[in-house]
Amino acid sequence: MTKEGVMKTIDYSLYYGDFKALNGITVNIPINRITAIIGPSGCGKSSLIRSFNRMNDLMSNSRTEGTILVDGEDIYSQDVVRLRKKVGMVFQRPNPFPKSIFANVAYGPRIHGIRDKSKLAAIVENSIRDAALWDEVKDDLGKSAFSLSGGQQQRLCIARALAVEPEVILMDEPASALDPVATLKIEELMEKLKRKYTIVIVTHNMQQAARVSDFTAFLLTDSERAGNLIEFGPTIEMFTNPVDNRTEDYISGRFG
Amino acid sequence: MIQRKIKQNLAFSAMWLSCGLTVLIMLFVIGYVIIKGFGQIDLEFFLTPPRGGLSGEGGISSTIVATVYLVITTLVFATPLGVSAGIFLVEYADNIKSRFVQKLVVFARFGVETLAGVPSIIFGLFGYALFVTSLHFGFSILSAALAGTCLVIPVIIRTTEEALKAVPNSYREASLAMGAGKWETIWKVVLPSAITGISTGIVLSAGRIVSETAIFYVTLGGSYRTPTSLMSSGRTMALHVYYLAMETRAFDKALATAAVLVLLIVLLNLVINIVSRWLSA
Numbered sequence: 001m002t003k004e005g006v007m008k009t010i011d012y013s014l015y016y017g018d019f020k021a022l023n024g025i026t027v028n029i030p031i032n033r034i035t036a037i038i039g040p041s042g043c044g045k046s047s048l049i050r051s052f053n054r055m056n057d058l059m060s061n062s063r064t065e066g067t068i069l070v071d072g073e074d075i076y077s078q079d080v081v082r083l084r085k086k087v088g089m090v091f092q093r094p095n096p097f098p099k100s101i102f103a104n105v106a107y108g109p110r111i112h113g114i115r116d117k118s119k120l121a122a123i124v125e126n127s128i129r130d131a132a133l134w135d136e137v138k139d140d141l142g143k144s145a146f147s148l149s150g151g152q153q154q155r156l157c158i159a160r161a162l163a164v165e166p167e168v169i170l171m172d173e174p175a176s177a178l179d180p181v182a183t184l185k186i187e188e189l190m191e192k193l194k195r196k197y198t199i200v201i202v203t204h205n206m207q208q209a210a211r212v213s214d215f216t217a218f219l220l221t222d223s224e225r226a227g228n229l230i231e232f233g234p235t236i237e238m239f240t241n242p243v244d245n246r247t248e249d250y251i252s253g254r255f256g
Numbered sequence: 257m258i259q260r261k262i263k264q265n266l267a268f269s270a271m272w273l274s275c276g277l278t279v280l281i282m283l284f285v286i287g288y289v290i291i292k293g294f295g296q297i298d299l300e301f302f303l304t305p306p307r308g309g310l311s312g313e314g315g316i317s318s319t320i321v322a323t324v325y326l327v328i329t330t331l332v333f334a335t336p337l338g339v340s341a342g343i344f345l346v347e348y349a350d351n352i353k354s355r356f357v358q359k360l361v362v363f364a365r366f367g368v369e370t371l372a373g374v375p376s377i378i379f380g381l382f383g384y385a386l387f388v389t390s391l392h393f394g395f396s397i398l399s400a401a402l403a404g405t406c407l408v409i410p411v412i413i414r415t416t417e418e419a420l421k422a423v424p425n426s427y428r429e430a431s432l433a434m435g436a437g438k439w440e441t442i443w444k445v446v447l448p449s450a451i452t453g454i455s456t457g458i459v460l461s462a463g464r465i466v467s468e469t470a471i472f473y474v475t476l477g478g479s480y481r482t483p484t485s486l487m488s489s490g491r492t493m494a495l496h497v498y499y500l501a502m503e504t505r506a507f508d509k510a511l512a513t514a515a516v517l518v519l520l521i522v523l524l525n526l527v528i529n530i531v532s533r534w535l536s537a
Contacts, residue, residue, distance in 0.1 A: 108436075
């Protein structure tokens with residue numbers, strides 16, 4: 001049913017110190033599709049999405065069991081710089097650097113060694129175009145990124161992530177800090193981006209998951225407060241005919 | 257209801273009064289020094305060295321040179337050390353799991369706190385014992401700058417730490433998530449965002465060197481000649497004020513030097529303001 005994904009987890013568990021945050025997650029992220037991770041607060045959605053590009057490494061007390069494969073290779077046996085170049089991330093709150101719009105998007109290519117000015121300019125333009133922001137900022141590339149609105153800043157952050165030509169884009173509640181109009185723009189953008197990229201999105205908002213995603217993973221905490229994967233499947237099936245009762249309860253708004 | 261209003265008015269009046277009094281005292285001190293001292297100040301005062309001896313005649317040229325020389329030398333030593341230590345403490349120290357290093361870090365933090373509160377003459381005595389005598393640097397710019405480094409390093413470390421902590425973690429995450437290394441992230445994202453705070457600490461340190469006396473009394477010597485090398489003795493303007501006031505009859509010259517000193521400090525504070533406004537714009 002699903003094509004072999006660029007990313008998959010096999011019996012993956014994550015600990016922060018003694019606390020088990022994720023318990024034996026096995027999931028296959030389909031290529032060039034949008035996969036939503038949903039579940040109530042504290043179920044490990046963010047922990048899971050931050051596992052794919054090893055952002056959990058930043059927590060000094062984190063520890064993992066099991067495997068995550070990206071392009072068929074264990075993420076802990078590949079260079080973290082290469083991994084993060086392949087697996088880009090967009091965060092919950094827009095977090096542009098206090099630099100110009102241009103410098104924000106050029107940051108990634110620059111650290112990966114691109115010095116040529118015309119090449120950089122081309123990458124910046126393409127990335128901003130792909131993030132559907134070009135027409136709004138093309139005359140202001142030298143302006144501070146902080147002069148943009150929240151929604152524009154978030155699209156700039158998407159452009160910044162695109163500039164290093166990732167295969168996967170992880171989005172951790174990318175619209176939760178935005179107003180409905182800006183949210184809509186991000187959602188339309190995701191629809192466009194999935195032609196070229198594999199997208200994983202964490203969302204609190206079930207309508208959003210239903211609107212944008214092709215596949216959905218539903219996480220729930222067990223009695224030890226560790227996140228478990230309850231159900232994974234095509235979004236339409238999951239929202240119309242969930243296999244697990246708990247999925248149905250959550251989706252119909254009975255808890256969460 | 258009315259009572260609460262009266263209480264509020266009383267409180268505000270008291271605050272206004274204290275505030276006004278503070279400003280008044282400050283204006284009085286600065287005003288006194290400047291008005292009394294200004295009569296002595298002319299171009300010649302800036303361009304001639306003190307003549308020495310009991311008369312206290314002459315200008316302050318050599319003391320200006322010594323002050324500038326000492327400030328620059330001290331900052332050349334203290335800035336890289338202090339900023340690096342601040343970076344280490346904020347960005348790296350907590351990620352090192354070794355127990356031994358952790359203990360060392362706790363000790364270093366405690367050390368910085370303590371050093372910041374040590375009276376400057378203690379650094380002077382230390383400098384005298386180590387640099388002037390044991391290492392045979394003598395009374396010199398070098399000895400004074402090394403002692404001065406000990407004095408201002410806590411200031412630089414602390415302001416650097418504060419500046420780095422004020423940089424939102426989301427900047428670091430965004431950079432790391434793009435495949436930047438830790439050092440790249442610090443160098444290209446964190447430091448540029450913290451530069452205002454860090455440079456404030458450096459300018460503050462310059463002010464400290466300009467205004468301290470005791471520590472340099474025992475490390476810089478007191479030669480009124482213009483220092484020509486790192487090994488020259490000298491006297492800073494603050495030290496010169498002390499010598500004039502205590503060892504000569506030229507109290508007016510002491511006030512004149514003090515006036516220049518006060519203006520210099522005001523200027524440094526302006527620089528801090530302008531730099532931080534310019535950098536955060």
